[in-house]
Amino acid sequence: MKTLFKTFLLLSLSIVFVQSCEDEPVDPVIVVDSDNDGVPDGIDNCPNISNPNQEDSDSDGIGDICDPTNDTDSDNDGVANDVDNCPNIPNPDQLDSDNDGIGDACQNNPGLTPLYPCENGMAGPYPCDGYDLMGYLPVSVLANNMGNPEGSDIWGWTDPTTGKEYALVAMTNSTAFVDVTDPTNPIFLGRLDTATSTSFWRDVKVYDNYAFIVADNVGAHGMQVFDLTRLRNVANPPENFTSDAHYTGFGSAHNIVINENSGYAYAVGTSRGGTYGGGPLFINIQNPLNPQDEGGFFGYAHDAQVVTYNGPDSDYSGREILIGSNENEVVIADITDKGNPVTISTIDYNNIGYVHQGWFTEDMKYFILGDETDEMGFGNNTRTIVFDFSDLDNPSFKMDYFGPTSAIDHNGYVKGNIYYQASYAAGLRIIDISGINSNTMTETGYFDTHPENNNTSFNGAWSVYPYFASGNIIVSDIERGLFIVRPSN
Template identity: 65%
Template structure:
């Protein structure tokens, strides 16, 4: 009798373990940790980067969901790392302090209706969420609430809401100044909408700059052009050009200059090199319009009044480039159907850029279409890298051997 009871208990524990909603829910990654061997991590093509875990979209947002943007937060008190994962219907939060066994903590539903575009950034332990959903505004969520989740997943509500704009394509935050910039909104002809978030629970609108911006980077400048030292500079990717604006005085933003380039399809998103000498830009439609392989453009921004074209990074497939970020000497590119590419840009001054790895979340093809990797977030100190994939959800990867 005792033996039967013991066997029953063991069987019950086994069933519970097998039914948990963590990385093991992915049939293509049953162990949670899949090293990159012979060019594959499970079914995913790879080079020099391992798969730690994968959480599919149906767990994060339900059946039929579509992924889009993502960001990360590290709790300054505990050192735990969290993923902020956007879908067409919600923003989900995942504890990746154990990256092989991530925990889906819960989500905040869209403020109004679903939308294929949702974006989130972080300032001072708060998440700021916008969407192209009508009348969505900006949701504000205290991320320290994630410390107290004991029975995940939970349904969260925002801690504050800003309604100075309705829809917005994207949000940019300068963590030095404490300002958020909603871009592609229904205000200022789609130009950056300035929001003071120094008190995150009481956002204050402080004007804007007219002219549609699809995405932007805003920094307190300390680069090679001493004329702008200490100024707050916005670099906008504005569909058919790059626009530089001094936004230090919110009541009187001043356009510095604009710059174009050949074969413009859609100037989508860009990011500074670590030394602020170069600005790396992705064009989202040139692969479709002109038939070229993935093309990423590099501009010399040593003189902000007179930026110049420097070089191009040409990929090995016709996949469309989407969001790209720089950490130290590596450029991380979410490359849609080609997954994420990793480029060494340490010798970019001499027009030398080399591929040092990739992880392909879309193994079906490298077709020129809008599927696969939407975003990559490389800024966790642990070296964990997150990928948000439109079709497959959240991937956590890390460089092999680290």
């Protein structure tokens, strides 16, 4: 009798779920994702209940979580997904030796099953080539509900003590901290709310196990400092964190740049009416909880890279060199002496839209630059500009690389012979630069976080962090949130 009653109750509840899935209200937005699981309603097999893995065990078009004829135990180990500490690998014992919420079966298994493998050009609903979707967290989880939140920049941190990997995801109203050690089961640990108000430009970088966070166009936000080792001991996630220090030597900043070798942070894109006209501010963060102002460099910089130079130009070996992406030109400066920064040279190029962001190759011979608006202004496909910086006093244009779509390129980073490019509506693009000496760059893969289109628009992938030792890559998407991807096989 009890079994019949339970069956009747489950069927009744399931009917309610199915009814709610079928009665999707009309929404004027072109792409609707009612349950914020990263799958648009038009192709979601249960659009009102979050099910990013789209499990449909009996292939009847209704996701298991909505289907009265299926349970929600993906790995069939007798433990329901919502309480299973490793839902895609059978572990009925639920062993968790370090009590971190991740079952040993997941944490100690390098062959984790992707959330969506890239098969026949698709990883679930996402176009792909050679890259699997391991895990995903939507904006609705990462951000609080203040100000219709969106995703912004992203960075990563690896705990030197535990080896765990964390995504630091900048949102319009906060910064989210996610344990991505097990990429198939990311754990949202909590968030640090904005110091002032909502900003579409929030940026975070890391030095000495501290996160440094700035925001643009938000008054007296300054720089929040957060001790990342606190993430080791989050007993009941998610937490609402507070900052460990708050530097107010400037108000808003478009970006924060850090040279981890020197222990200096550089706030760029600050007020044009300030002492340095929006140029980089020099902030000594060698004591992270007590940042010190050490001057600046005049001339508005939108973004920059600062390195302790060990490239081919021996004149500058060991010097601290800044490469500024300054709207209408690239500026190379020696900022070793903070009281006397010196411009080494400048360079521009044809058809400038907006000189946005760039990164050195690992040998520091070439600098790879993204122009954010040339696709809009000149009608070209995604263009990446390469300069030869072998002689910092006499930089030269090397080549243009054009991608396969008309999407706008945003942030890009180099690791080894790969350039990882966040290309807005075309998602993450993987570009082989091993032939750059002979003017050859080749796209070898991609993962498109914005499946609707590859338009020339400000939607989709904002940035990428490719530096985890695990090989997992994290991507921030404006509308969808955090993606964790890795090469197939």
